[in-house]
Structure formats: structure tokens, C-alpha cells
Amino acid sequence: MEAGIDLANLDTTALPGTDFYQYACGGWMKNHPLTDEYARLGTFDLLGENNREQVRGLIEELAKTTQAEGSVAQKIGEMYNMAMDSVKLNKDGVEPIKGELDKIAGLKDKKEVYAMIGNLQQVGIDPYFNLYIGADDMNSSMNITHLSQGGLGMGERDYYLENDKKTAAIREAYKVHVAKMFRLAGFDEATAQKAVKAVMKIETELAKKSRTQVALRDPHANYNKKALADWEKEYSSFDWATYLASARLGKVGDLNVGQPEAFKEVETIIGTFPLEENIAYLQWNLINSAASYLSDAFAEQNFDFYGKTMSGKKEMQPRWKRAVSTVNGTLGEAVGQMYVKKYFPAAAKERMVALVKNLQKSLGERINNLAWMSDTTKHKALDKLAAFHVKIGYPDKWKDYSNMELKKDNYWSNIERASTWAYNRMIDKIGKPVDKDEWLMTPQTVNAYYNPTTNEICFPAGILQYPFFDMNADDAFNYGAIGVVIGHEMTHGFDDQGRQYDKEGNLKDWWTDTDAKNFEKRAAVMANFFDSIQVAPGVHANGRFTLGENIADHGGLQISFQAYKTATANAPLKVEDGFTPDQRFFLAYANVWAGNIRDAEILRRTKMDPHALGKWRVDGALPQIDAWYKAFGITEKDPMFLPVEKRVSIW
Numbered sequence: 198m199e200a201g202i203d204l205a206n207l208d209t210t211a212l213p214g215t216d217f218y219q220y221a222c223g224g225w226m227k228n229h230p231l232t233d234e235y236a237r238l239g240t241f242d243l244l245g246e247n248n249r250e251q252v253r254g255l256i257e258e259l260a261k262t263t264q265a266e267g268s269v270a271q272k273i274g275e276m277y278n279m280a281m282d283s284v285k286l287n288k289d290g291v292e293p294i295k296g297e298l299d300k301i302a303g304l305k306d307k308k309e310v311y312a313m314i315g316n317l318q319q320v321g322i323d324p325y326f327n328l329y330i331g332a333d334d335m336n337s338s339m340n341i342t343h344l345s346q347g348g349l350g351m352g353e354r355d356y357y358l359e360n361d362k363k364t365a366a367i368r369e370a371y372k373v374h375v376a377k378m379f380r381l382a383g384f385d386e387a388t389a390q391k392a393v394k395a396v397m398k399i400e401t402e403l404a405k406k407s408r409t410q411v412a413l414r415d416p417h418a419n420y421n422k423k424a425l426a427d428w429e430k431e432y433s434s435f436d437w438a439t440y441l442a443s444a445r446l447g448k449v450g451d452l453n454v455g456q457p458e459a460f461k462e463v464e465t466i467i468g469t470f471p472l473e474e475n476i477a478y479l480q481w482n483l484i485n486s487a488a489s490y491l492s493d494a495f496a497e498q499n500f501d502f503y504g505k506t507m508s509g510k511k512e513m514q515p516r517w518k519r520a521v522s523t524v525n526g527t528l529g530e531a532v533g534q535m536y537v538k539k540y541f542p543a544a545a546k547e548r549m550v551a552l553v554k555n556l557q558k559s560l561g562e563r564i565n566n567l568a569w570m571s572d573t574t575k576h577k578a579l580d581k582l583a584a585f586h587v588k589i590g591y592p593d594k595w596k597d598y599s600n601m602e603l604k605k606d607n608y609w610s611n612i613e614r615a616s617t618w619a620y621n622r623m624i625d626k627i628g629k630p631v632d633k634d635e636w637l638m639t640p641q642t643v644n645a646y647y648n649p650t651t652n653e654i655c656f657p658a659g660i661l662q663y664p665f666f667d668m669n670a671d672d673a674f675n676y677g678a679i680g681v682v683i684g685h686e687m688t689h690g691f692d693d694q695g696r697q698y699d700k701e702g703n704l705k706d707w708w709t710d711t712d713a714k715n716f717e718k719r720a721a722v723m724a725n726f727f728d729s730i731q732v733a734p735g736v737h738a739n740g741r742f743t744l745g746e747n748i749a750d751h752g753g754l755q756i757s758f759q760a761y762k763t764a765t766a767n768a769p770l771k772v773e774d775g776f777t778p779d780q781r782f783f784l785a786y787a788n789v790w791a792g793n794i795r796d797a798e799i800l801r802r803t804k805m806d807p808h809a810l811g812k813w814r815v816d817g818a819l820p821q822i823d824a825w826y827k828a829f830g831i832t833e834k835d836p837m838f839l840p841v842e843k844r845v846s847i848w
């Protein structure tokens with residue numbers, strides 16, 4: 198592959214100042230039409246395909262040969278083979294969940310409903326609400342128990358509450374889907390219809406008390422830590438003793454209930470709705486969670502709603518891809534260990550370490566030069582930046598899967614066992630210090646993250662490849678692509694959410710009042726700009742929901758452009774293929790977001806994804822960047838032009 202920008206990605210019939218996305222990515226979009234299995238296909242996804250092929254090779258090597266009984270290699274092979282065995286899956290049908298469905302059907306009272314919640318959570322199913330053990334936001338070195346809103350089959354409250362035509366149609370399709378799934382699970386039509394009513398009733402009530410995506414961005418509002426005794430008083434009819442015992446949370450200590458009003462609703466639903474409605478809802482949670490691990494009839498119906506209706510996909514992924522995803526999801530670090538050994542060169546890690554250092558320095562310089570921030574706040578911001586915990590490639594300490602127990606009975610039961618393994622690992626953290634070396638993504642993942650409570654940035658090996666990172670390309674390309682990604686993750690430590698955490702990862706205000714007001718004023722410019730963008734006829738982007746990601750893209754571009762200028766100051770780069778180095782920086786950035794997307798997926802992502810759509814991560818972000826105007830000679834005559842005083846200016 199030729200190093201750097203691929204000219205075939207461009208559409209030079211478009212004008213950079215009219216639609217830069219089309220100009221930089223139009224060729225790519227034409228050459229990579231959506232395939233039936235994709236709702237959105239971008240460069241990210243193509244890189245994901247490449248990683249998946251590599252991981253498949255590693256897994257199949259283990260799966261086709263005999264491994265030592267009980268070894269991790271054997272677990273990987275067995276999980277994969279079970280996922281691939283369509284004959285057995287289809288023969289088993291509903292059998293793998295039959296016993297549990299019957300158990301739920303036999304629940305005699307409210308107390309048994311509470312016990313069932315804990316039982317299901319241990320096998321990876323979360324009805325009514327979510328449970329996780331993680332850092333205490335105000336005492337970030339220690340783990341506590343968090344309960345948060347959840348329990349929605351469609352995943353997002355808007356689908357239950359909004360009445361526009363498209364959303365209403367999805368809601369109607371969901372009802373049909375739930376009925377079909379109950380029929381597949383062996384219930385008669387009348388019972389299935391009753392179940393639909395119960396599921397819709399309970400989920401709609403939960404949706405009404407669920408916070409919006411925008412409200413969920415306020416970490417203070419999500420922080421409600423109290424001693425168990427206080428929660429027992431507040432939710433007095435919630436059967437804490439039964440639930441905690443069944444979830445094996447005996448030593449729970451203090452509890453953070455993220456969204457108390459949603460939790461209050463759970464208490465009401467279990468306490469006052471008829472038992473048979475709660476039973477139907479619990480059965481639905483089991484069927485829905487298991488569907489893609491059962492027979493083809495279940496998996497196809499599941500795809501029909503979640504893939505086709507919600508996302509606009511036309512065809513299911515082939516079985517081997519789903520099987521690889523399962524192994525990645527259950528034994529991810531074991532596969533990751535093999536993956537980095539074979540595919541992640543030490544030289545790539547070294548170059549990344551150097552890039553991160555340069556980006557860190559550049560952000561420090563920019564913070565120092567901010568006209569709108571006082572020295573007091575700057576000092577603390579610089580402290581936080583210097584305290585970043587940086588993770589590159591793969592973890593130093595791997596997860597140990599030796600005590601995960603798999604059996605030969607059926608695929609779904611092994612999925613449950615893998616979930617129980619993860620659950621045991623999770624509840625073991627209660628009351629213990631946070632392990633800051635744990636990774637929240639596997640090494641083979643094509644992504645990166647910032648975690649506020651550990652103040653860490655993480656770049657898995659999977660993303661450190663073309664078109665993000667190219668060992669053979671020059672700095673203009675690499676700073677425009679992976680450099681902006683690094684700067685993006687760093688900026689998350691200083692976005693509307695991340696800025697509320699201090700250098701230790703505690704939710705503690707370190708800003709002067711004036712500086713905080715200045716930040717909010719500047720962030721509002723970004724939110725309003727994205728609010729004004731129409732992503733589809735009549736559908737606007739959600740500026741407040743995507744604010745953190747848009748600030749991160751903006752900061753990433755500013756930081757990385759400056760770092761690239763510093764890195765090349767003494768050895769200026771050449772013009773290549775008629776493009777100046779500065780132009781190539783922005784083309785490399787845009788090409789990372791090249792992609793095609795279906796209409797249904799635009800709607801779904803606008804409701805559920807905190808990132809702007811690919812097109813707007815380019816056409817919404819670049820008009821805010823002065824250097825982009827200069828690089829392409831964009832003037833007030835061009836449609837994308839924004840007057841300087843209207844451009845976002847934060848980091």
C-alpha cells in the first residue's frame with residue numbers, strides 16, 4: 198500500500214469550501230458502497246474487518262486442533278466451534294432457555310421476582326435496571342456498587358415516548374417482534390399478545406422515568422451515594438435483602454443509585470403491577486438476551502428487528518463473524534494476547550509513545566496560551582494533563598481466564614457461564630481499590646478511550662494501523678489521522694464532562710467561577726452550531742448530546758496541528774501529489790471519517806450515539822479551525838465559511 202493519502206479517496210469535482218467531506222472522501226464513498234450487512238460502512242469498519250480476519254485466523258488455528266482439557270486455548274476453540282455448529286443450534290431450538298423460562302413462569306410472588314433479578318444479572322441479563330461495580334466518582338481510588346437506569350428492550354427512552362412517524366413505526370414493529378419471539382419460544386398466540394402488552398407497559402413506564410441522553414451527561418446528577426440503610430428507608434417496599442442475596446452482593450456497603458427516579462419506578466412496577474406482567478417482562482429479557490445465541494429462527498427474527506428495522510441493514514453477518522465477536526466478547530484478552538504478538542510491532546509502540554508525548558506538550562502550550570482562563574485554573578489543568586495515565590497497544594497484565602468453566606451442553610449455557618465469570622470478577626471488586634492497570638477495551642479493538650475516574654487515555658493496538666497510523670507515511674499524515682485521535686482522547690479530560698474531574702479522577706470542581714462560565718459560554722457556541730445541522734429531512738443533530746465528542750474533535754484538531762507544526766519546524770515536509778503538507782494533514786483527518794450510512798441508521802445514531810455523524814465530524818469541525826481556511830484558501834465566498842468571531846474557540 199502506498200504511504201499516506203490515497204488519491205482515489207478524493208472527489209476533486211467537489212469544492213473543498215462547499216462540502217469538504219465530499220471533496221476528501223467522495224471517491225472513497227463511491228468505491229465502497231454499503232454492503233447488505235452494514236448500516237454504516239466506514240474506514241473504521243474496514244479496518245475492523247481486517248482485524249477480524251486476523252483474529253479469525255488465530256482462533257481457527259486453535260479450534261481445528263485438540264487442545265489440553267481446561268486450557269484457555271481449548272475454551273477459545275470450544276466457544277468458537279459451538280457458535281459455528283448450526284446443526285446443533287437448530288436442533289436445540291428453544292431448549293437451552295426452556296428451563297429458565299419455566300422457572301420464571303413459576304414465580305409465586307414479588308419476593309421471587311426480586312430474587313430472579315439477581316439470578317439473571319449473574320448470567321449477563323439486566324432487567325429493570327443495570328448493576329456495575331466501578332470507581333466511586335468522589336473517591337476515585339475505591340470501587341463501589343452502582344445501580345443505573347435501564348431495562349428498555351429498545352435501549353433508549355425516545356423510542357417509547359416520541360410520536361414522529363418514523364419512531365412510531367419502529368415502536369409498532371417492536372410489538373410485532375416481541376410477539377414473534379414469544380411464539381418462537383413456544384407460547385401460544387394469546388399468551389404472546391398478553392406478553393407484548395405487559396412488556397410495552399413496563400418498558401414505557403421505565404422510559405418515562407428515564408433521563409434523556411443529555412441529562413445523563415451531568416455526572417453530579419448521576420451521583421447519589423448513600424449507605425444501604427438509607428436506601429432501604431427511601432425505597433421501603435423494594436426487597437433489598439432478597440435482591441442483594443440473590444445477586445451475591447452481601448458486602449455491598451455504600452450504593453450509588455444513578456437515577457433515583459427510575460429506581461423508584463422499578464419499585465412501583467414490581468410492587469403494584471400484576472405478577473404475570475412482571476413474569477412476562479422477565480421472560481422477555483431472557484428471550485431477548487439469548488436470541489442471537491439460539492437457533493437460526495431466533496437469530497434471524499432478532500436481526501429482523503434490531504438489524505433491519507432499527508438500523509436499515511439488509512443481511513445478517515455471516516456466522517463466522519458473529520462467532521469471532523462472541524470470542525472477542527467473552528475471552529477477549531486471551532485472543533488479544535495472541536493478536537499483539539503476531540500483529541503489533543514494537544516499533545509501532547515506540548512511535549506512538551513519541552506521538553503522545555508531543556501531543557501532551559502541545560496541549561500544555563495551548564493551555565498556557567489561553568486568553569480566557571486564569572493562571573489558577575491553568576495551573577490545575579496542566580497538573581491534570583501531566584498526570585494522564587497513558588496506555589498503548591496492550592495491557593501489561595493480562596486477564597486470567599483459567600477459572601472460566603465451559604461445558605459441552607449448549608452455546609447459550611456457555612455464554613451464561615462466561616457472563617458469570619465476568620460477574621464474579623466484577624463483584625469481587627466491591628470495597629477494593631480500583632485497579633488502574635485494567636483495560637476497558639481489548640487490544641484488537643479499533644477504537645480508543647478516555648476514562649475520567651482514572652484520568653487515563655488508552656489506544657489499543659487495533660487502531661494503530663492504516664488509515665489512522667502509517668509507519669511509512671510522514672508527519673502530516675500521521676498527525677492528521679492518529680494524532681487527532683490522540684488529541685481527541687486527551688481533550689475528553691477537558692470536555693464538558695471530563696473537566697469536572699480532577700487529576701486524581703475525582704468529581705471535584707477545580708475551576709474558578711469565571712473560568713467555568715467562560716468555558717460554558719464557549720461550549721455553547723459548539724452546541725448551538727451542531728443543533729443547527731440537519732442530518733436528515735426534519736431531523737437535527739443534538740448539540741448538547743454530542744457536545745463532549747465535538748469539543749474533543751475540535752481540541753484534537755487544534756492540538757495535533759500545533760504538534761505537527763512543532764515536529765516539522767526544522768525539517769519542512771514536501772508537497773506530495775500536488776498537496777501541501779498542511780492540506781494533507783486535513784485530508785488525512787477527513788479520510789478517517791469516510792463512510793456510507795443508511796437513513797434508518799442516521800436516525801438511530803442521532804438518538805443514541807454521542808458522536809456526530811462522520812460527515813459532520815468533518816464538515817462541522819473544520820469550519821472552526823483557522824488553519825484549515827489557510828490550507829485550502831477558503832474565503833467568505835465559500836458556503837462552509839464562518840466569520841472568525843463565530844468560530845468555536847476552547848482548547
Ligand SMILES: [Zn+2]
Pocket residue numbers: 685686689746749
Ligand atoms: Zn471521544
